[in-house]
């Protein structure tokens with residue numbers, strides 16, 4: 232049941248902080264071991280990734296981003312304690328948080344396809360050979376996306392020699408379509424929103440044995456790929472000498488669209504840190520799809536259109552009307568809460584990231600920046616901290632930046648100037 236005051240605030244487009252009561256009514260739909268399987272698959276495939284992704288040439292092929300100190304951003308936005316910035320805006324291949332999930336799902340499909348064609352399965356680097364590329368060329372990966380997932384799936388598929396077909400809403404950024412077409416990806420545009428594009432992609436792959444549909448709303452492979460971020464973050468925190476414990480909890484703020492990427496990361500972080508980590512999602516005022524679905528329970532689907540919201544936001548990566556039920560189910564007793572952010576704040580934060588950290592991010596990626604302020608400076612946030620014995624002044628606050636590297640310079644400059 233949705234509380235009336237919550238509905239009123241969402242409909243009035245007032246920023247809210249929603250606290251998750253943490254009740255579980257439905258089991259997770261997959262085995263937790265799959266995250267470790269995904270992590271091992273990505274490690275084993277490192278030499279292959281180093282071969283087929285130009286940015287990874289000469290490396291161990293790890294799809295990862297730096298963890299940065301964000302004290303200057305903290306001082307500029309007003310806050311205490313340690314602030315960190317996870318720069319997934321710099322992830323290889325896709326320049327966004329979609330890289331880990333997308334690379335993992337395409338790899339898993341390549342592995343299954345190769346095994347079915349008699350590959351012994353021990354040395355991934357063999358799959359870069361012309362023989363395998365010829366075999367892969369008969370298969371097609373299909374995805375529906377607002378943009379960044381299309382880039383991740385499209386580029387990774389092409390890197391291995393697969394055909395790739397992406398379904399996008401016609402208002403998706405022009406530069407994304409061009410970038411994909413230049414790499415030999417088939418781009419199909421649809422009137423309507425993200426959900427329309429996903430449905431069209433699903434329909435296109437249905438019944439075609441040579442096609443694999445990457446389902447942003449339901450894919451376990453994608454979700455587990457995202458979750459692999461957690462183990463690597465734990466290593467980075469250790470290298471940086473940052474303690475994560477009940478006394479010094481880690482507060483993580485993640486921009487959220489359908490819920491898959493932030494949900495997978497949260498799932499992985501909970502596996503690694505348990506009660507010492509608290510994860511918060513950030514959604515646009517016009518698109519609080521995961522907040523709504525979490526607040527109304529996993530029983531019936533509930534979209535932002537049902538509330539009369541229009542799902543129109545500057546944060547195109549987060550413009551999703553209906554949450555992923557896979558993500559919402561997994562978040563039932565793992566997520567701390569969700570807050571909403573207005574578009575004007577996103578631009579302000581985007582500029583701050585550039586000026587204070589020199590990081591080029593897109594509006595979606597800036598949504599997380601409002602997090603520490605909610606916990607420090609709102610009655611709801613302070614009450615949550617008291618209840619969970621978290622002192623926001625000694626906790627570590629981590630802003631998860633989710634994209635921006637591939638944004639053309641002219642577009643980025645327009646945002647800075649707006």
Ligand SMILES: *Cc1c(COP(=O)(O)O)cnc(C)c1O
Nearest residue numbers: 379488489490491492548633634
């Ligand atoms: C996709 C995306 C997100 C959110 O991921 P979901 O899986 O849709 O919740 C956040 N930021 C950026 C830049 C994205 O591309």
